[in-house]
Amino acid sequence: MFHYISRRLLQAIPTVFGITLITYLVMLAAPGDPITLLTFDPSTTAEDARILRRQLGLDKPPLTQYVYWLIGNDWTEIDVDGDGAGDVRGTRRGLLRGDLGQSIQQRRPVWDLLVERLPVTLQLTGSALVVGYAIGLLFGVVAAMFHGSLIDQFIRVLSVIGIAVPSFWLGLLLLLVFSVELRWLPLGGSRPISGGGVMDTLRHMILPVSVLSFGTISTVSRFIRAEILEVKEQDYIRTAYGKGLPTRLVVVRHVMRNALIPVATLLGAALGSLLAGAVVIEQVFSWPGMGRLLVNAVIQRDFPLVMGSVVFNSILYIVGVLSSDILYGVLDPRVRYSD
Amino acid sequence: MPATTPPDLSESPVMQEGRDAARSLWRDALRRFVHDRVSMLALAVLLIITLACFLGPPIVESVLHVDISRTSVANRYVSPNSTHLLGTDQLGRDQLIRLLYGGRISLGIAYLASAFSITIGVAIGIVAGYMGGAVDDLLVWFINTLRSIPALFLLLIATTIWSPSPQVLIALLGFLGWIETSRLIRGQVIVQKRRDYVLAAQAVGASQRYVMVHHIFPNVIPIAIISLTISAGALILAESGLSFLGLGVQPPTPTWGNMLSSARDYFFRGAYLVVSPGALITATVLCFYLIGDGLRDALDPRAHH
Numbered sequence: 309m310f311h312y313i314s315r316r317l318l319q320a321i322p323t324v325f326g327i328t329l330i331t332y333l334v335m336l337a338a339p340g341d342p343i344t345l346l347t348f349d350p351s352t353t354a355e356d357a358r359i360l361r362r363q364l365g366l367d368k369p370p371l372t373q374y375v376y377w378l379i380g381n382d383w384t385e386i387d388v389d390g391d392g393a394g395d396v397r398g399t400r401r402g403l404l405r406g407d408l409g410q411s412i413q414q415r416r417p418v419w420d421l422l423v424e425r426l427p428v429t430l431q432l433t434g435s436a437l438v439v440g441y442a443i444g445l446l447f448g449v450v451a452a453m454f455h456g457s458l459i460d461q462f463i464r465v466l467s468v469i470g471i472a473v474p475s476f477w478l479g480l481l482l483l484l485v486f487s488v489e490l491r492w493l494p495l496g497g498s499r500p501i502s503g504g505g506v507m508d509t510l511r512h513m514i515l516p517v518s519v520l521s522f523g524t525i526s527t528v529s530r531f532i533r534a535e536i537l538e539v540k541e542q543d544y545i546r547t548a549y550g551k552g553l554p555t556r557l558v559v560v561r562h563v564m565r566n567a568l569i570p571v572a573t574l575l576g577a578a579l580g581s582l583l584a585g586a587v588v589i590e591q592v593f594s595w596p597g598m599g600r601l602l603v604n605a606v607i608q609r610d611f612p613l614v615m616g617s618v619v620f621n622s623i624l625y626i627v628g629v630l631s632s633d634i635l636y637g638v639l640d641p642r643v644r645y646s647d
Numbered sequence: 648m649p650a651t652t653p654p655d656l657s658e659s660p661v662m663q664e665g666r667d668a669a670r671s672l673w674r675d676a677l678r679r680f681v682h683d684r685v686s687m688l689a690l691a692v693l694l695i696i697t698l699a700c701f702l703g704p705p706i707v708e709s710v711l712h713v714d715i716s717r718t719s720v721a722n723r724y725v726s727p728n729s730t731h732l733l734g735t736d737q738l739g740r741d742q743l744i745r746l747l748y749g750g751r752i753s754l755g756i757a758y759l760a761s762a763f764s765i766t767i768g769v770a771i772g773i774v775a776g777y778m779g780g781a782v783d784d785l786l787v788w789f790i791n792t793l794r795s796i797p798a799l800f801l802l803l804i805a806t807t808i809w810s811p812s813p814q815v816l817i818a819l820l821g822f823l824g825w826i827e828t829s830r831l832i833r834g835q836v837i838v839q840k841r842r843d844y845v846l847a848a849q850a851v852g853a854s855q856r857y858v859m860v861h862h863i864f865p866n867v868i869p870i871a872i873i874s875l876t877i878s879a880g881a882l883i884l885a886e887s888g889l890s891f892l893g894l895g896v897q898p899p900t901p902t903w904g905n906m907l908s909s910a911r912d913y914f915f916r917g918a919y920l921v922v923s924p925g926a927l928i929t930a931t932v933l934c935f936y937l938i939g940d941g942l943r944d945a946l947d948p949r950a951h952h
Contacts, residue, residue, distance in 0.1 A: 326792030472933040476891045477925030584797040606807045622796045
């Protein structure tokens with residue numbers, strides 16, 4: 309078990325490294341000088357700009373800049389006046405130590421901005437994950453149990469639509485019906501639980517969570533249905549029936565146990581699509597999470613914030629995939645011992 | 648080993664037999680596909696939507712006397728009627744004609760970007776799978792890294808840098824869309840390269856490039872076709888999502904996504920404006936996915952054991 313977990317963790321290192329490298333290369337490819345964004349003020353002289361450039365390390369070769377971005381520059385001295393001797397100590401701690409730089413527009417550390425919004429986004433994605441899995445499992449099991457029946461057909465059609473329908477459109481339609489026409493639910497925004505009470509918080513969450521979980525419901529139910537249908541054909545199921553076990557016991561002990569374990573592998577992918585989905589859904593429902601922060605940062609070309617939030621979300625996603633791999637290994641010993 | 652061209656065996660009876668078998672494999676697949684009612688329906692709907700967008704606008708313009716760019720203050724938020732079949736928008740422009748022109752952009756981006764991404768995906772998949780070793784390790788590392796950044800985030804970084812005209816979007820979506828395809832192709836190539844026919848080709852002295860192009864490539868075409876269909880659907884969703892966020896093709900050039908995005912701002916005046924672009928996106932994506940499913944059933948021999 310220890311070996312399995314440590315191998316998985318080691319395998320994640322080159323991926324994280326790759327993400328920082330790709331993000332950095334894209335940042336490098338960006339046309340225009342980051343300095344011009346900072347020195348928009350016409351009173352800035354060329355000398356000011358040069359000092360700023362040296363302070364930010366932009367005069368250094370790309371590889372050095374990448375290293376500073378990754379592990380910080382507080383172990384070096386910055387030559388602010390350009391005379392070849394170090395003047396002040398660097399202050400950046402680097403991405404690997406949680407320093408994602410400063411937001412250009414908001415003039416605050418990117419890390420703080422992201423961590424502030426994280427709970428709001430997790431409230432949405434976490435609920436969607438739970439709802440998506442619960443309903444997806446139910447649909448998948450029902451569809452497989454009544455394989456070929458009308459209800460099976462209905463669930464199959466629903467799950468294909470769930471993948472094809474754009475989430476923002478579904479969100480807009482639900483808003484039209486439930487908020488504009490019927491006036492049952494609020495138009496958007498989130499309420500902290502402490503503010504308006506639990507009921508109010510839930511009322512604000514109903515629509516975004518329903519829309520966001522629709523995709524998860526579809527993938528989980530399709531997966532479970534296929535998995536159960538496959539397990540049902542296995543020899544050990546025939547054996548279980550053969551030795552006279554009642555159907556209920558065969559289904560619960562043999563079919564379900566084997567069919568449900570692989571669902572753990574979907575967790576990581578589901579988290580990834582929920583994080584991406586949240587970017588769009590937060591926009592539809594004016595939900596003040598990381599997604600809106602990112603979209604605004606893109607519109608305002610706030611590079612450090614865009615890069616920081618992409619790296620942050622990708623690492624969240626990798627952690628999700630890792631946990632689902634480890635969970636799968638814990639649940640199914642065959643996975644641990646293979647490869 | 649010197650890279651020699653193998654002797655020309657194309658006229659031999661053995662090769663002829665092989666070609667017949669290959670032809671009947673495709674013919675079998677086609678027969679299965681044609682007999683699949685859901686896929687045929689999806690294909691018909693997709694054809695109708697595509698033809699309507701690419702050939703329809705002049706007909707609609709002359710029959711209903713509407714114009715893509717004509718704005719009219721008096722005709723804002725007109726509900727669907729006999730002239731404006733789908734109503735007019737916040738500037739009094741006809742919704743139907745904008746949908747058709749928007750479809751040219753949305754569908755055009757999806758078709759071209761998926762053709763582009765499949766080309767890259769097939770090439771990289773074949774090279775990684777067939778070469779193995781360090782080349783494969785490097786490509787797999789690259790693929791795994793790109794896979795760990797959700798695609799929408801990659802698109803967002805890219806749009807921060809390049810302002811998204813249709814051409815830029817085709818390039819971006821094409822460059823980001825090949826990852827899944829190349830994974831599938833690579834898996835298939837690894838299976839194929841251990842087959843006897845590859846060994847035989849290598850034994851008669853075929854070069855690596857010859858084997859990849861003439862032996863491996865034809866065997867991954869089915870997977871490439873399935874991928875192409877599915878990715879076209881996914882790309883329509885990606886493009887419309889990006890446009891919806893205001894980061895795709897910019898108005899006044901209509902796309903289904905940015906029409907939906909502006910309809911959202913005029914939610915209370917013209918709710919019908921929200922319905923039509925979304926319905927078209929859903930229908931198109933659904934058709935692509937259903938055709939992809941049908942093709943998978945028709946082309947994958949394993950499904951028929």
